[in-house]
Amino acid sequence: MSFVEFADVCKTYHMGDVEVHAVAGMNFCVERGELVVIVGPSGAGKTTVLNMLGGMDSATSGTIMLDGIEVSALGEYELTQYRRHDIGFVFQFYNLVQNLTALENVELASQICADPLPAADVLAQVGLAHRMDNFPAQLSGGEQQRVAIARALAKNPKLLLCDEPTGALDYLTGKQILKLLQDTCRSTGKTVAIVTHNLAFTQIADRVIHVREGRADQVSTNPHPADALTVEW
């Protein structure tokens, strides 16, 4: 049994009278410790997949399993607990609390979960030991994203979900973030899932899931993923 399993997962939105099938029968598996890249064009349903996997959204039908938990069957409260203890999120726009310093933003997450990592260590790990007491507004975009990653990691989640983590960043910074994510996966053995429209990212992945029109069009594994810094796009 795989670490993550999607079995016939569907997600239908009702926009007025129109039914939109964002995900229509998604099937794939991910193994523990893999760096997974979910790739596809805009509107293919990749973010929906991520949201459902992260417990932010629920599937209309089908089964989502994570480490033996049937996520698709969880109620609202259990989903909250699931997000709280098992999942780390990294967003395109960082979503830091403006009124808290870098360290406090990390603590915000670590304070609520059961087995957190020391906030300062995690920040140091992402290379921000010197900016810990700065407010988000005082940090660059890359730095803010690092804080966001640190915040996700500090929770010591089972799965790190990243939605276009480099989307708002320039090329170099993006690469560094990507590198950070890859390193994190390698060094901590955490399963990391990155959603992107950038096919270049597939080079660094252990497993690549191509999503098209709400389905996993193609799932491939990459026996020799490239180093993030070498990737060009």
Add this chain to the structure above:
Amino acid sequence: MRGLRATAFTKTILRSIRGSLGRFLAILGIVALGCGFFAGLLMSGPDMRAAANELYDGTNLYDLRLVSTLGFTEKDVERVRQTEGIAGIMPAISCDVMARLGKEQLAMRMSSLDVDAARDGEEQGASVVLSADGNYLNRVFLREGRWPQAADECVLTADKPVVDVGVGSSIEVLFGTVDLGDVLRERTFRVVGLVSASNYPYTGSFGSTTLGSGMIGQYAFVSPAAFVEDAPFTEIYLRVAGASAYESGSDAYQAVVDEVTDRLEQMTPALASARLGDVRAEAQDEVDEGREEYQTEKEKAQRELDDARRKLDDAKRELEDGERELADGWSEYEDGKAELDQKREEAEEQLADAERQLESGAAELDRSAAELERGAQQLGQGRKVFESGKAKLLEQLGAKDLQGAKKTLQGQREEAEQGIAGLEAAQGGAQRIVDGREALAQGRQEAEQGRAAWEAGRDQLLAGLAAQGMAVTSVGEACAALEQAIAQQQAAGAPEQMLAPLREALAQAQQLAEADERLSRGEEELDQAESELAEGERQLLAELAAQGIEAADASAAVEQLAQRSEQAHSGIAQIDEGLAGIERLESAQTELSQNAKAIEDGRRQIADGRAQLAAGREEFEEQRADAYRQLDEAQELLDDALRELEDGRRKLEDGRREYADGLVEYEDGKREADEELADAQRQLDDAQKKVDELELPDIYVLDRTKSEGAVTYHDDSLRIDSIARVFPFMFFLVSALVALTTMTRMVEDDRILIGTYKALGYSTSRIASKYLWYAGLASATGATLGILVLSQVLPFIITSSYSIVYTVPLHPLPLPIDPLIALASGGLGVGLTLVATWAAVVASLREVPATLMLPRAPASGKRILLERVGPVWRRLSFSWKVTCRNLFRYKRRLAMTVVGISGCTALLLVGFGLHDAIWDIIDGQYGPIIHYDTTVGLDDDATEIDVARVIDVLEGTGEVSGIERVQQENMQAGTDGNGPTLRVQVIIPRSASELGRSVTLRTRVGHEPIAFDESSVVVTEKIALKYGVVPGDEIVLFDQDTIGNIKGSGHRLKVSGVAENYVGNLVYVGREAWKAVDDAQPVFSTIHCSTTPGEEVRANLASMLRECEDVSTVVFSDETINLYRNMLSVVDLVVVLLIVSAGLLAFIVLYNLTNINVEERVREIASLKVLGFTKGEVYAYVYREIALLAVLGDVLGMALGTYLASFVITTAEVDYVMFGRTIHAPSYLYSFVITLVFVGVVMLLMRPKLDRVNMVESLKSVD
């Protein structure tokens, strides 16, 4: 094109409204509240005044009232009627009386009512009474029953019902400010209806009077017939032409009225002197009439007196005649009496002589008879002695007669002599025996002597023999021995010489033996003789015994026999004596017989004498009776004469007494008549003096500002005005802040849009106009709605509240909306909102489009002061840190929330504080300050004795304690003669030290006791506050007249203390200090005391006190307290109003704040949710900030509320009471907690909005 654009623009606005309805409604709501409150409160006062005006005009209430100390007549009314500017005139009579209504006794104003006009009047609605009669002023509404008709019918007010008094009951008038005899025909009135009069709009007091507690507690109308015929009008009511065109109390109204007032005041001197002339003429007529009457009466009395005098003199003369006649009669009588006495004496003398002779004859006869009887008696005695002697003798002798006795005695004599001979023989025999015995004894003695001598001889012999050696023991032996010895000797041959002694001895011995023989013989003979004697004796004794003589021996027999013979001898002698006696008896018998015959003769002679004497006496008695008869007849004649004389004397004395009585009566009558006449003369003189001294009457022209009810109502409406000017300020401030924050947020939301518009070339003002339109629309709608609703609701609630104490009817809904006020408040509300909006927009609009197009750099986090305190800060959780930083990051929101919430708390605190303040009046006054619960007031003219009697009654019930006496005066206080004055009750305790029993004098702050002695002057706090008086300052007390105007220049007193007090204005003055006001010793005719609680006890006490004539008032504080409670419940409605508005305020502010906070932090909230924050954690994250702000506002609200409450309390206060000045702790607690409850409710209501924040949607977009 422009229209199209305008339409597009309008659409944008409409769309933005729809998109942010909450925000729109917040502005709308707060502006509605602010404007509505402002307008509503501002209109309340005018609405109240309008309602009053409507009532006043509708009932044709007087504009001016003329009052004269001498009253008015029809002539005066005519004089006044001529004055220019008078539209209606109505004279009336009224008087203030103490009346008994059911269980109560209170001051009542009785006024005349134009009954015909009243009956013809037609009530229209609550405020109008139509009447064709323009001179029917002060029209009255009939609520129940009918109008009064007869002189003893009345109508009472329906506005202040008295327990148990209604249509059909009777009321009693006790006394009044003037002598009721001059005013009222009746004292008891039947209540036939209940009315309401616009003249008395204030039920708290229908006016002031000098009676009772000083307040008129009830009013009544009666028909003019109830007043005596010539009672003058006491007042003239006037309507001023044109005055009704203006609102009562307004300047324009006052100006119109003042014009006529001036005119009337100019004519008052003339009016006064005319009135004086009338009154004086009338009075002079009365005096003259009196004088005439006096003269006739005087003459009549003199006539009557003269008649009486004449009659008395006649009587005196008659008496003197009678006296003379009586004296003559007496002397005649005396003469007759002397003659009779003389005759009687003579007759008596003659009769006495005759009687004396008779008496001496009788006496002699009696003496002889007595002597005779004495002889007869002696004879009887002698016979008796003889008979008894004879009988004794015969009895002794056992004989029948003397002869027999003689014979017996002789026989006895012989017998006795024989006995004596026998006795003597026996005596001889006995004597011989005695003698023989004697001889025997002698012989014996000799024999014994012989024997003794023999024995001596023998012993000598024997002793001699023994000496010779011969042992012998008896004579025989001796003889034998001696013979032998002789024989021997002889034999032996011894010489005879030798033999001689022996022979001698032998002879002796032989002699002795012979002697012995002789002696023995003699003794034998003696014994024989003795036995012979004894035999003889025995025989004798036996003989004697046979004769009856017992003797032991012969000698005794001798003696006895001798005796016997002696006895026999004396017996003989006796017998001889007896014989001699018998002889004597026989001679006595003969003598007795002779004497008895002589006595019989004597007796016969005496009886003859007696018969002769009796005949003589009979004759004498006849003669005497005759003499006496004659004398008695004469005496009878004399006695008759005496009786007649006595009668005459008695009659004369009666006559004399009658005469004396008559004289005294006459004198008394004369004195009385003189006194009465003198009195009448004095009264006439007094009356004349009064007429001469009659002064010009004081005539007052009083407008409505002098009517207590109208003024109180007007003042209350002005109080609302002043409150209205303060309260809404807070609402406006809050609405400005709400608009500012809301619009700021809106502009920030629209940042990119604004940039786009700018980039498209829209002008700044064009862009800003969207927001101004938005805010304008919201605020204008709010203002309109708020003003429309609250200008109805607020005045309605306020006037309804006041209708508890005022009879002014509610203005019928809808209430008029004052356009000026509406525009002003609406303009203010909208204007403030627009200014705030402009301020919010203008900052963003200054930026260049490029910046605007970019997402706005998130407001940077800022370190706050608290972070410098490491230990504290480190301990805070991240969400607390966020909260703290946020609090200082959004200053406008902080201001809005704090102001809004503090406003809410302040409103609540004002509400509760007002409630406290008002209930403190009662709770603070009755108990802590006033300890008595019963006040008994006596008439002004009550004396010490009257008061003592009432106290006795009180003490007698056993239900009353703590009795204290004070003098109570209704006066006015001020600081000088010109400034405004305050009605006060001056209380002079009889003893300063006793005051503490019924009242505690203390300062309000700190409750320090205030010393009170006989020279103290303590004023209550309200007076001190009004005039800024502190201990040491002076206060002026003014006397007042019956109408309530100041008299004189007042009395200055130095204030020694300021005491806590809530109800009424009191001045406590010590006795010494009071002397500066009034030298006269007060009676202390008001009694304060405590009565056992209980309805029945009080009712009993009240009825007992009513029996006391002098009691004018009996007031139980409980009743006063209930009255106040009723009046003060007005406040509760206001409190509810304040709580509701406070709730609205809190809701709008918090709703808006929460709304803004949530909208602004949607991403933050979504992030938290993604991070796995539970719902509760998310609420806490957001609400903590709001809660903190709310608590901050709440705390500030306490301070604001305290200030505001004190403003409202001092503004709303009326002259008569002082509200409590402290807000109670529970009120703070309630306000604090209720505010927090509002906050909690808003938070609960806003939870769904937080729940609706969608993670996915929120995180997608850029902010």
